[in-house]
Amino acid sequence: MPVPPALEPYVASLVSYDVTLPGPGTHRGLPSTALTFVLPVDEPLDVAWAGDPGSRTVAWSSVSGLHTAPAVIRHTGTQRGVQVALTPLGARALLGLPAADLAGRLLTLDDLGRLAPTLRHLPERLAGTPAGDREALVATVLTALTDRLRRGDPVELRPELGRALALLTRGVPVAATADDVGYSRRHLGTLVRAETGLSPKKLHRLGRFERSRSLLGRRPLAEVAVRCGYADQAHLAREWRDLAGCPPSTWIAEELPFVQDLPAAQEGS
Incomplete structure (x- = not known):
């Protein structure tokens, strides 16, 4: 669903x-420029780095901080639930702690304890919805949290830092961002x-990687590399092996099977 305006500073999607x-x-x-908050339905989420x-x-x-390695989610064949992508500001506002405290970690709402009391009953409520x-339902609960913030002390980042994070996550190089x-x-x-x-360099890498993921299957790999700021297609493939644990063509085959009929999407992987 479209992110409600009240949640836009805190929720990316x-x-x-x-x-099935x-x-x-x-x-x-895959790694992302956002923190991931998942609320599964029907069966618990089984995840590990x-x-x-x-x-x-x-x-x-499941609450996962920013990370530069893939996760593995085991499933029985059915996956249902709601996934929320949180911005770093969203971690402070909705979970009660900076994104830095979650970096590289896999946690649950129970692990967060008193930091997220309003969210702790959300899995149970979601199961009956x-x-x-x-x-x-998730949007309503998160919006209620932001309403409380507006009535109390607002959670903000200094404008320069907020802009820097936005530029880095869009793939703008570190020197240009500074x-x-x-x-x-x-x-x-x-x-x-x-x-x-x-580090800014790692955040920039994630931003560039994330943009390349949005183009895979839609453009030839060589074009994706150029448009996302990689030196060449080989550089793109190396970054994917490092961050995703597989070359782009493997991810296309796993996640986008319909594009296997598009030769351009498979070139030179």
Whole structure:
């Protein structure tokens, strides 16, 4: 659903998902410029960082901070629920702590404890809500939280930092971002790490990667590389292996099977 205006500073997207596959399997959760808040329905979410079985959680809620490695989601063939992409400001406003405290972590609402008391009963409420109304329920609960913020002390970022985060997540290079907001690269790095838990360079990488993901299957890989600021197609492929754990063509085959008939989408992978 469209993000309600009251939530726009805090929520990048709010999506209800309902997927039925032929049988059990795994889904690749890719790094993003947003924190991920998932509320599964019918069965708990089984997720871990790829290659790190000790990080595995199986629960009715999942909160993952910014990260530069893929996650592995195990499923029985059916995946239903609501997924919310939170901005760094949204972490402060809705979860009660800076995104830096969540970087590289997989948590549940129970782990957050007193920091998110209004959200703790949301999984139970969602389970009893018809599929068509789930997004609206989550949006209503999150909007109520922001209403309380407006009545109390507002949660804000200094304007220069907010602009810097926006530029980096759009894939603008670090030096250009620092020049735009009038910070030295060192000072920019200090502020961005304190807020997000990632360096400006890593956030820029995520922004460029995220943009490339939106173009895969729609444009030839060489064109995607140029449009997203990679040196060449080989550079794009290396970044995908590093951040996604697979080359672009593998992700296309896994997630976008209908584009396998488009030769341009498969070139040179």
